[in-house]
Amino acid sequence: MVVDRRKMIVDAATNSFSQFGFKATTMDQVAKIANVGKGTIYTFFSTKEELFDEITNSLIKEMKIAAEEAIDETLTFQENVHRALYRILEFRLEHQLTIKLFQEGREMRTPAAMEVIERIEKAILNFIKDKIVKAINKGEIQRCDPELTSFVMLKLYVALIFDWEKNHEPLSKEKIAKVLEQYIFEGLSK
Amino acid sequence: MVVDRRKMIVDAATNSFSQFGFKATTMDQVAKIANVGKGTIYTFFSTKEELFDEITNSLIKEMKIAAEEAIDETLTFQENVHRALYRILEFRLEHQLTIKLFQEGREMRTPAAMEVIERIEKAILNFIKDKIVKAINKGEIQRCDPELTSFVMLKLYVALIFDWEKNHEPLSKEKIAKVLEQYIFEGLSK
DNA sequence: TTTTGACCAAATGTCCAAATTAGTCAGTAA
DNA sequence: TTACTGACTAATTTGGACATTTGGTCAAAA
Known part of the structure; x- marks a missing residue:
């Protein structure tokens, strides 16, 4: 095997x-860039x-690897959830592919793009769910x-990072951590 | 004034x-139904x-009246927020106009429909914000x-009522109240 | 056996004429 | 004079004939 054609294509x-x-990429174009028929x-x-x-x-x-790397076993569950979720959402902003896919899903409603977004969301939920189960077992x-809790956490995170920006100044990483702590981990009541 | 033409039109x-x-309603049609030129x-x-x-x-x-009616001054802040928010989101499902508008905003992206949705969301946020300010002042x-707290509450509510349903059995009113209490008002930590 | 690109059916895009629509205003009715 | 009307207009939208592009195939070349 002189050249790995599969890798060239991918x-x-x-x-x-x-x-x-997804939509604006043609198979002809991919073939041409990859230098294959x-x-x-x-x-x-x-x-x-x-x-x-x-x-x-x-x-x-x-994304999973990035999230896993953000976790530090010596820290608390709270801190780790924050670090992992923040890392995952940061990842979205750093990687052209995710940016493009989310944009395509939102603006053009391309089904293939929307399916990936759903798969990404499910992967994140499973990741957090797993951490929650472990934290419960450790008594942390x-x-x-866990299903509902991971759902609540992700929704809150996405809301604080992406939705809040639509009408307000973005929240800093530290502020988001504080909000999460105040609401999810502490509660509002006196 | 024999007939109130304005009312007929509205x-x-x-x-x-x-x-x-909005888009599929024509002024000719409105005139015809209202029996006016x-x-x-x-x-x-x-x-x-x-x-x-x-x-x-x-x-x-x-919507504001419905939400205000759902509030019972003898109950706690928690219970009232739940009652009001639940009532507002119930309102969305009961009124054909809101159903149609949210659908039109989502599916056809009609600007007029999307603007109304935004106005509705802002009205809800203001309503809750006001209740939060009062609860803080009363020491409840x-x-x-208040801005951030009302935002978090609404996002969580919408997620629990509308988003959760996309992949799970709907949550009962009581379950939603419990979740809200557990997360916003109590916190997860030991 | 592996690779290729001309080829095909189907999907998509491009026109443009015809139809529809929001908004106007000269005229009618009261 | 005042309140109301609907035919009219300019602008936008629609439908559909036609052209182009695209995902996928396969006989031939390497």
């Missing part, structure tokens, strides 16, 4: 999806969707429904 | 906007948007940023 497609999104792509991937899936699955794996937090 | 328009939404509409409202605004402002006022809850 790299070309990653570039194109990142720059133009279009037919070659179809010896590795049977549809455009399958090629896209391979790339987005890598993306999700990368109160018994609670 | 009633006709309310019906049409509720059934067909089209020109008459323009003696009361100078544009289609202005007619729409009058109707949506009434809607928001109605901890000192906190």
Whole structure:
């Protein structure tokens, strides 16, 4: 194997999806960038969707690794959840592919893009759910429904980072941590 | 004044906007339903948007009244916030006009519909913010940023009522109250 | 056996004429 | 004079004929 054609294709497609999104990326274009015949792509991937899936699955794996790296076992559950969630949402802003995909899902409603967004959200929820289950077993937090708790945490995070910005000055990382602590971990009551 | 033409127009328009939404409602249609010439509409409202605004402002006022009615001064702040927010979101499901508008905003991105949705959201936020300020002054809850707190509460509510349903069995009213209490008012930590 | 690009059907985009629509205003009715 | 009307207009939207592009195939080349 002189050149890894599969890798060439995946790299070309990653570039194109990142720059133009799913819909505006054509198989002809990918073939040209990858320096292969279009037919070659179809010896590795049977549809455009399958090629896209391979790339987005890598993306999700990368996100998981980034989140896992943000966690520091010597810190508390609270701090770790904050670090992991913040890292994941930061990841979204750093990676052209996620930016493009979220934009495409929002603005053009491309089904393939929307499906990936859902897969990403589910992966994040599972990640947090897992951390919650472990924290419950270690007695670090109160018994609670992990499914519901991870859902509440993610929604709150996304709201504080992305929705709040639409009408207010962005919240700093520290402010977000404080808000999370105040509401989820402490409660408002006197 | 034998017949109140203005009222005829507003009633006709309310019906049409509720059934067909903003874009699919034509001024000819409103005139026909209201039994007036089209020109008459323009003696009361100078544009289609202005007619729409009058109707949506009434809607928001109605929502405020419904929310205010849900509040019982003898209950705690927590219970009242829950009752008011739940009532407002219930209102959305009961009133054809809000259903249609949210659908039109989501699916067709009609600017007029999206602006109303934003106005509704702001009205809800102001309503809760006001209740929070009062509760702080009465010493019922901890000192906190009312803007941020109302934002967090609304986002959490909408997530629990509308977003949770997309992948799970709907939560009962009582369950939602419990979740709110557990997270916002009590906190998770041991 | 692996790779290729010309080829195909289907999906998408491009026109443009015809239809629809928000808003006007000269005229009618009261 | 005043309140109301609907035919009219300019601008936008729609529908559909036609052209282009695109995902996917496959016979031939390497």
